[in-house]
Amino acid sequence: MTDYTRADVCAAAIADAFKDDGEIFASPMGLLPMLGVRLAKLTSNPDLVISDGESLFLAGVPPLFAKADVVEGWIPFRTVFDVVAYGKRHVMMGATQVDRHGNQNISAIGDFAQPKRQLLGSRGAPGNTVNNRTSYWVPKHSPRVFVEQVDIVSGVGPQRAKAAGVAAARFNDIHRVVTNLAVFDVRGTDDTLRLLSVHPGVTIDEVREATGFELDVPADVPDTREPTMEELILIREVLDPKALRHREVPDQEAAR
């Protein structure tokens, strides 16, 4: 089984981040997270509750950006905030910066008072990270993204949550950081980013070079698992027949 792309590996790794979540609202932000969550729902975790990214809970698992056939619920923004506080939610957000301690920045680059580059604003990251399980997806792993310290803390990592007190730490649960190169959690020494696996074809040194801080690298780092034949068929034939995933994570072979 060698006929898969890096994007397929990422989709399966994202799916794995949601496999043990049980019956909760999976909230993917962005294309690969949406693909991975839908893949999880069709394989490892059929109990996941998924939405159209707007205001409907979908009973089926439609292809990316297709309209739903059956709707099973209503999730307007006001209810999203209720579910965040209720806690039965796992969000996978993007991240312009992630630091050694698993803090995330989507607010701005530079000084907050007059940023070099204004981004979205912190959106729901502060609330997500102290209420429900949160993961991050980074399609282009680089030292510009993985920095020693984020410029502005939008999403709160475990060390800062503990420092902020029990109300912040009680439900802080930074689960996975998935990139185009590797998979991490934040259970390294002193609550730092720890390398869990490298994608097939990627070396640990490549990951180190693409990271702007010292990673916690365990003695034995396995390869990220290959997608199964079932997963590849679901990805190619059902969920992403237009291969939109390769726009976010280009096919390594085709790029050469």
Next chain:
Amino acid sequence: MSTGPRDKRMTIDEVVGQLKDGMTIGIGGWGPRRKPMALVRAILRSDLKSLTIVSWGGADVGLLLRAGKVRKLVYAFVSLDSIPLEPNFQRARQSGSIPEVAELDEGMFQTGLRAAAQRLPFLPMRAGLGSDVLVNNPGIRTVASPYAGPDDQHEELVAVPALRLDVALVHLNRADKHGNATYLGPDPYFDDLFCMAADRAFLSCEQVVDTAGLTVDAPVQRLLISRMMVDGVVETPNGAHFTTCTPDYERDEKFQKAYAAAAGGSDEDWQAFHDRFLAGDEDSYQAAVRAFGEDQ
């Protein structure tokens, strides 16, 4: 002699005539969705200045910033969705031209509006703890729970201050002349909270109908706004353009692209966009939008 509730219909300019320099104005909708854009455009044309704008922001915020109307911006994000970063917002932030900003978590917005709507000074929540929202807003305090938790700890929570508004501006699909209004799209957003958090609320809508017409083809649960929350009603067809107003119309993506290109372009690009679309009144805006659509 009529015994019915009063007729609150007014014109766009009459609404803006009620606004004053320095007011705190909440703008309903969400990002690039169901924004009271006709009212925002009227503010652009007015002499109003030094406004505090409270908004889950889209082009409403970008336009007001570009026109120099904003003294303080309260936001959690500013985005056009299909174009994630709002160029006029970026430009204003990166040039340091907004005198005061308050970036909140997007859920804190709801809590702050709810506190204001319930006439409370604050409401507690977790959002903000540990993040730079509290660092960059040193005025936001925490409060200790008077009750011990399961582990005997008294949690220290964020005391989200009430987001009290002088005026709320919202756009709904249908309203009657008294201010009862329905949303027909997928999400109510927070327009009821905006109205209740404000001293006065002005509602624009696609169409004013008889009261009985509000529930002819829509379930009663779509009646989001009650007239007791509303001070003025104005019919502005296509008044949310170029944001969504589902099911009356979706976002005008081509126009939004042109807006973003002009906003992110040179001063001349912006001036040309301004002169073509924003220099006249709402009727001339709508005529220019129709001409733009025919050119595409």
